[in-house]
Amino acid sequence: MTQYTGIPHHLFIGKTHRETGLPAQMCDFAEDTIKKVFVTERPMETEFTFNGPEGEKIINWRVIPEPDAQGLINSVITLGRDITEHRRTEREYQTLFREMFDGFAVHEIILDDEGKPVDYRFLDVNPAFERLTGLRAEDVVGRRILEIMPDTESHWIEAYGRVALTGEPAFFELHHSGLGKDFQISAYRPAPLQCANIFIDITEKKRVVLEKNKIQAQLFQAQKMESVGLLASGVAHDFNNKLGVIMGNAEIALELLDESHPAYSRLKEIVKASSLSADLTRQLLTFARKQAISPRLLDLNDALGNIFKMLHRLIGEDIELIHEAGENLWPVEIDPAQVDQIMANLCINARDAIHGRGRITPVSYTHLRAHETPEHLVCRLLLEKKKKTSKHSENGQARHHQYNIKQHNSMR
Secondary structure (H helix, E strand, O other), X not given: OHHHHOOOHHHHOOOOOHHHOOOHHHXXXXXXXXXXXXXXXXXXXXXXXXXXXXXXXXXXXXXXXXXXXXXOEEEEEEEEEEOHHHHHHHHHHHHHXXXXXXXXXXXXXXXXXXXXXXXXXXXXXXXXXXXXXXXXXXXXXXXXXXXXXXXOOHHHHHHHHHHHHHOOXXXXXXXXXXXOEEEEEEEEXXXXXXXXEEXXXXXXXXXXXXXXXXXXXXXXXXXXXXXHHHHHHHHHHXXXXXXXXXXXXXXXXXXHOOOOOOOHHHHHHHHHHHHHHHHHHHHHHHHOOOOOOOOEEEOHHHHHHHHHHHHHHHHXXXXXXXXXXXXXXXXXXXXXXXXXXXXXXXXXXXXXXXXXXXXXEEEEEEEOOOOOOHHHOEEEEEEEEEEEOOOOOEOOOOEEEEEEEEEOHHHO
């Protein structure tokens, strides 16, 4: 007492609080507390603030009734303890609890008859918990998780229960389907059958990682396809050389034979088949980007019709490919390989945008705008991709991409 009040201890003996010279407010508080103990005959614990020589102190004060030989209460024992530092630490903790950016929650683990964790109850949460989860403190504190969110996965209860039962801290990442979020959690046991956890939302971080992995996989696939393209171009070159020999000899033989000769029609078939095969090798070389550009006059409808068989193989059986050919198209001057490449890229992109069954419709037409002259005339290709929900019905918004191919001026 001397340390806190500055009054020598012997001056307290045989005197009341007021006779020692203590402040009147403190004397009133002490007398009221002691009077309550005499009346109730039960111990009482309280605390008060006192300004003394060492500054402001917070004192924890216990008042215990002392019965005499007959069991009557004629005196009390008082015990004082300085809890100033303890209360300061508590205030700092509460400030950290309120202001910290990470979510914080304390749970009481609920066990079944066999001692297995089956649920947990929220004992306390901080404001960051509310911000990260969207759950309000008044809606969760005192309630069980399965009462609040019945679809909570069992791995949450198991993870918290393991920490509460073993006392071993844990660090883990879990997904909560009900909240639709991923969390990184540090958990420890503050008391028996309790689990406290500090957590952060890593949903966006995981999304970025997944997107990165997806892009990386696409890069690997592109590199693989490039290798396949290089191989295809090599095979196509060799095959093209052999086709040149076949076509050359067949055409020479046709010139030497009369149309009435039995072999004439067979040689015509050889030339036709060789020409089709040459188109195939040209397409392979186009995809491998090994063919020099060689523009020539084309009917866009014919060009699209020639590539459709290959496009069907590219986009798969679930996607329907329909060409709406325009009438009276003007010729365009372009390398057929470029048309093939444009159509392949467009159709593949359209295919990737369709989930399940669908339809891709290239539409070709000639159009002259009001402000344009024939020199500006272009043959326009409209690509429509539309999702199909079933074989017989279509749904969803159609997406259109338009590409212009300038017509050949000399053919107006």
